[in-house]
């Protein structure tokens with residue numbers, strides 16, 4: 719057996735996207751254990767259409783200097799403190815993963831692969847939450863920039879669908895309002911209101 723403490727329902731209901739991390743490093747083995755379990759996500763044809771570039775420890779420090787060029791392009795003109803302030807969102811997570819999917823030319827397969835990798839991502843977020851590790855799925859515009867793709871080793875025919883930040887946190891954000899079920903469910907065969 720494993721050491722999971724939350725029920726699936728509790729993990730789903732209690733998880734929040736963490737946007738303010740406290741800078742504590744996250745152990746590489748903890749992230750790999752999360753992916754080991756997250757890989758059981760549903761995916762058509764068992765294609766398992768995801769791969770991950772993971773940055774922790776010294777790799778994370780190197781990654782931050784790559785990201786700095788996109789986030790603070792004029793960083794050379796600023797003081798160290800100013801750059802550090804603007805880079806906080808990237809220096810405080812304890813690990814950063816890029817989730818990459820193949821861009822199948824066939825639309826059906828491409829959408830299936832995106833959906834499957836999204837399931838893998840949500841599994842990862844829930845499993846991390848269960849370990850007390852916060853996550854945030856982010857999609858900054860520079861994920862599509864050729865200079866970034868080349869720095870991270872993304873091949874032609876692949877797409878980065880998420881920068882998944884992992885880290886420890888001191889505060890759980892307040893829940894965001896969600897729609898009531900009857901706002902998004904229509905009962906088949908019943909007259910519309």
Ligand SMILES: Cc1cc2nc3c(=O)[nH]c(=O)nc-3n(C[C@H](O)[C@H](O)[C@H](O)COP(=O)(O)O)c2cc1C
Nearest residue numbers: 733734735736737854855856857858879891893894
């Ligand atoms: C596809 C996708 C892209 C997202 N991109 C960003 C992003 O670029 N920046 C960000 O701060 N949050 C991003 N988020 C996280 C959402 O802001 C967050 O899930 C939403 O506000 C609901 O909050 P919750 O996850 O705590 O329920 C993204 C989430 C998804 C699923």
